[in-house]
Amino acid sequence: MKTLPLSQCNKSWDFKPLVAWPRTLPAMSWGSELLTGFDRDSGVAVDLAETGSLVEGFRACYASLTLAELSRLWSRTHPNPNWAEHFEELFRGYGLRWNDELRTTCAILAELPLAFQNWTSSKQLSVRDLAPLRALAERSQALELGTTLVASKLSKSEAVQALEWAVELLLMDRSWEEIRPSTAIADSRWLSSLKALRFPQMTSGDRQQQQAVARLAWPPRTSGHWLRQGDKAVLDVRLQADSLEEFRGQLRGLQKIEASLKDQEVLWKK
C-alpha cells in the first residue's frame, strides 16, 4: 500500500467534515490530495488511488455526510477533473439525486457562513427545506436571516417555516427591520409574527372572528372558538352536561347565539 508524507499532501479538498477522522487511523489521500485527517500536520497518508475509484475511496472514508458537508466538498472539488464526472455517483451514494436543483442549492449553501451550514446539518435540512434560499437574488439577504435562525430556539419544522416566510417577505420588499424577531433569541412568537406579516388578511380576519365569538353569550359549561383548518375556518362549539336539564338549558342558550349570529351576520353572511 502506497503512503505519502503529509508534508507532501494538499488540503485543497478540506470540506470541514463534522466528525474528526479517528486518531487511531492513518490519514487517507487520493494521490497527493488529502481525503481525511485535514487537521493533521505530520505523519503519512495512505494513497487510495491505486485501490479503486475516487468515489469508492471517498465513500469508504465517510459512510454518511450531511447536505452542508457535501456542499462544501462540491464547492472545493467541482473544478477538479477527477471529480467533475462523478458527482452523480457521489451524491447518489449519500441518498441524493444530482440535478440542477441540488447543484444550485450546494452553491448557495457553500457560500453561507459555516455556522449556518452546521446549523442546517444539525437540523438535517433537506434540499426542499432550503428551497426558499434559491429565490434570493442576493446572498447578503440570507446572512442576517441565517444568523437569526442559527441562534433561534425553533424546532426543525418551525425553522423551515420561518425560513420560507422570511424569504418571501424579503422578496416582497419588507425590510429586515420589519421582519426580524423582537427578542434577542427567536422563538415561536417570531413565527407567529412572520405569519401575521405574510398572511395579513387571514390573520386580521381570523382575529376579528375570534373576538366576535368570544363576545357571544355562551351558556354555562359551553364554549365556542373560531379555528382555522387549512383553507377554511370553522366555529368549534363544545359543551359538557351532566343532566338532561342542563343539556336543554345549554341548547336554549345556543339557540340565542344562533339567532344573534343570524341577525348580526357576525361570522357568516346569510
Added chain:
Amino acid sequence: MEKIGWHPDLPTKFDRVYIEDKSWNSPVAERARRIFPAERIERVKRQPFPEPGNQLSAAEYNRSKRHLYLCEYQGRFFKRCPGARPGLACCNYFVLNLGLGCDMNCTYCYLQSFLNTPVLTIYSNLPQALEEMREFLLEQPELKIRIGTGETVDSLSLDDLTLYSRELIAFFRQAPHWRLELKTKSAKVDQFLDVEHAGNIIVSWSLNPQHLIDHEEPDTAPLAERLAAARKCRAAGHHLTFHFDPLIYHEGWQDHYRQVVAEVTSQFAPHEVLSISLGALRFQPEQRHLMRERFGMKSYVTQAETFRSADGKHRYDLDLRREMFDFVLSEFRRHSEDWNLLLCMETREAWMGALAAMPKSVPGLGEYFNGQALTAFREHQKQNYNEQGRNR
C-alpha cells in the same frame, strides 16, 4: 396544407428545434423545417437534454420554453382526465395529450408541479392517437364523451405549426356524438376555420382581465384577441366555452372581473356559449418553490394568501373563494339568467356555497356527466392491457 400560414412570431419562438430521427419525415417535422431557419434545426437520435430525474430546476424550466422537440410518443394518447378523483366535483372528461410543455408562461401553470421534460415536446405520431380513439369509438359507438387536448399542452398555441386541429376536427366528423374541446389562451384559429365539421367542436378560452394577463400570463394572447378568435369560431359554427380559471385575487379584482364579464356579455349571447366555468387559484404545495424562483414575489400568485385544502392543494380561504365565485356569477346573472355557469376543480363545499349549479344539472352538459363513459373506458383499457399481454 402548404398554403396555410403561421403566426409571424412562430419562427423566432424557439432557439432550437430538435427533430428525432424517426419523426424527421412526419408532416409536423416537414412543416417545422419550412417554418424555422435551417440553422436552428437539429436532427437527433434522442431527447437533447438529460432528464433531471425528478423535477426541473427554475433555469431548466425556463430553458424548456425555448427548445422544441418533435418525437414519437411511446405510450397511449387517450386517457381519462386526472380530475376524476374522490373529493372533487368533476366533469367526466377524457384527454388526448399530443405534447408536453407549453410555449406560454403563466405564473400559476400547473405543469410546474409535474413537468420533468427538459424541452417542450410535440408528438409527431398523431395517426396513433386517432387510431386509439377510433378503437374506442368502434367498441362503444353509442357512448357520448368529451375529449380535450389541452391538459399537458395548450391546444392551439402551436397549432399553426402542427395543424393537428384540422385532422382532429376531420376525425370527429366520424363521431358526431363525441365532443372535442380545444382549450387555449392563444388566438390561433385561422388554420382550422375552413375545415368541415360535424358541429361537435368546442373551442374553449381561458379568460382573465387584461390586467391579470399582463401580470400573470406572459406570452399569451391579449383578452381582445382571444375574444376576437372566439367570434371567428362562432361564425364558423363551432361551440364555445369560456373558463374564468384561475380567478386571482388582487387589488381591484371586482372592477377587473366586472369589466371582463361585460366584454363577454356584450359580444356573446348565453345561447352561443355552451358553458362558463369558474375556478379559483390552486396549486400543488411543492409548486410554490419553482414559482417563487421563476417569478419572485411580485406575482399575485406567489404572494397570494393560500392554505392547504382537503385535497392537498393550496387554495384561497374558502370564504374568499365563495365571494369571488358569487361575484363573477352574479355579474353574469345580472346580464342574463341563461348563462350556463359551473365551477371547475373545486371542492363540494365551494359548489354548495356558490350560486353555480352542479354540472350534472347544467342544461346541455348533464348528459356528459355520467359514470357510464368512465366505466366503459375502464373496460376498454382492461381489454387493451390484456391484448398487449397476449401479444408480448
